[in-house]
Amino acid sequence: MEPDEYDLMDAAEARMWWYRALHARVTDALLRRPGPGGVVLDAGCGTGGLLARLVPLARPLAGLEFNPAAALRAAAKSGATVAAGDANRLPFADAAFGALTSCDVLCHRAVDPPAALAEFHRVLAPGGTLVLNLPAYNWMHSAHDERVHNSRRFTAGGARALVASAGFAAIEARYWNALLLPLMILQRKVLKSDAAHDSSDVAPFPPWLDATLHGVTAAERALARLGLRYPAGGSILMVATRP
Structure with a gap:
């Protein structure tokens, strides 16, 4: 990433709505x-x-x-x-870990997804759990x-096939951040401007807005726990097992 993006992440990830929602989903999967x-x-x-959340x-x-x-x-x-x-x-x-998480990593240009997944498979113990988060579309x-x-x-579907080809089984691939997807499309595709060509989505939000956005993700998470599945979303959470 750009070096200053690490500074933004470090300052925001304990409280920004996006990180809190992601970390809750990953924790749910591991539990x-x-x-x-x-x-x-x-x-x-x-x-x-x-890691701090876990x-x-x-x-x-x-x-x-x-x-x-x-x-x-x-x-x-x-x-x-x-x-x-x-x-x-x-x-x-080999087989050093009982579970492995990797959030928004396979999307990076320096990462070769088949190679990374082969490594994830190698270092997981038999029966180990893989949890991935991926950006959608x-x-x-x-x-x-x-x-x-x-x-x-x-x-x-494409992510499921990729993970299956690496030898994983019992694969779940579910969209999330679905309720906020229309706002994401509005921000990224309709309201974008040339002046924001190097902008980051990681930034301090007004407390009322951060609380509102987090509340939407919490409601979506609660509905997912009741069995509701979403046909689309801004991200994909995947859970799989190393046989």
Whole structure:
């Protein structure tokens, strides 16, 4: 990512509505499908917001981050062991982890999705859980994608096929951030301007707006827990098992 994007992430991820919603979804997935126990790896952990959120799970935590300075921030923030390294070539032993999370990493231009997924498969123990978050729809590509060096976005069907081809089973691929998708389209495709060509979506929101947006995501999450599935959304949450 652009170097100053790490500063924005580090400052915002504990309280910004988007990160809180994402971290809640990932935590739900790990509680529902914890895998065989053991260490949880967050591959592409950024400045450590998700790792910090996972501390109450009372499982050993580890992180991997390409940017060494961000890796140091993640370790300080979460107390986890965080290595600096490449998702395409994980510096870990085979079957070292009981679960692996990776949020908005396979979309990066420096990441080769088949290679990274092969590595995720390799370092997970048999029965281990994989949790991925992916941005949805190439036509939603925006200035923020450019700032964070995203070169691809996904559909649920395409992501499912990609994960299956890496040898994973029991694959779930579900859209989320569905209720706010119309606002995302408005912001990214209708109201965009040339002046915002290098803008980031990570920024302080007025408290009332942040609370409103988070409330929408919380309502959507509650409906999903009741079994409602969404035909579209701004992101895709995937859960799979390494056989």
